[in-house]
Amino acid sequence: MKKYAIIVAGGAGTRMGYATPKQFLLLKDKPVLWYTIDAFIRAFDDMQIILVLPEAHFAKGRGIIALFNYTDRITMTNGGNTRFESVKKGLALVKEASIVFVHDGVRCLVSVPLIQRCCNQALLKGSAVPAVAATDSIRIVKDGKHVVEDRLQVRIIQTPQTFLSSIILPAFEQPYQESFTDEATVVEAAGNEVFLTDGEYDNIKITRPVDLVVAERMIEERSSL
């Protein structure tokens, strides 16, 4: 079955506070996006990459793609005003029955084993959404101060959120809702059960400056192994 990785990198990186969107910032000597693409290229020889970028930064995207020897496996398309729209633009390029990975371009520490685990589960169960247990105390502050007694009731959700195309393509025909902050919510709203899989604590989403420091340290650690 064909494999498509929709790497969504069409955001502005507002919370990072830099002029350059965070997906193009350098970690060591390579852009954040390079690490993300590299993991998916290495995960499967038949993986096709659909890179979703702000149209204004297509030149940066072409520069990153040129760093790979597999430019025929990477296609670029422009993003939208929301993550949902960006994913939808990427899905528009999926034309046949396939496994579809949707991954945050700024989750650049994603591991090859996690990508492969998500693929295997999606083939068996239709979906694989990586999740890790909360490591802090949790409170639901809306309507009062409800403490979540058992942290195991809470999961922190990651990407690549991975689905059979027969599940995710129809789900994204729904109109956008504010609650659609990831693909799992969209697929569930279309009436499908969604199955979690073990995520990885290294699989951080680069959101604020501190995340860059952590990511660079992790890359140094991995390169010294």
Ligand SMILES: Nc1ccn([C@@H]2O[C@H](COP(=O)(O)OP(=O)(O)OP(=O)(O)O)[C@@H](O)[C@H]2O)c(=O)n1
């Ligand atoms: N319209 C959007 C918004 C986000 N994303 C992507 O979705 C991923 C996760 O989103 P987030 O971390 O929120 O990125 P930004 O929206 O860029 O960050 P901010 O909310 O701080 O502006 C990122 O790789 C981002 O580029 C996207 O492709 N299109």
Ligand SMILES: C[C@](O)(CO)[C@H](O)COP(=O)(O)O
């Ligand atoms: C998709 C996601 O990474 C799952 O946790 C998260 O919802 C992205 O949130 P963001 O605010 O768009 O970064």
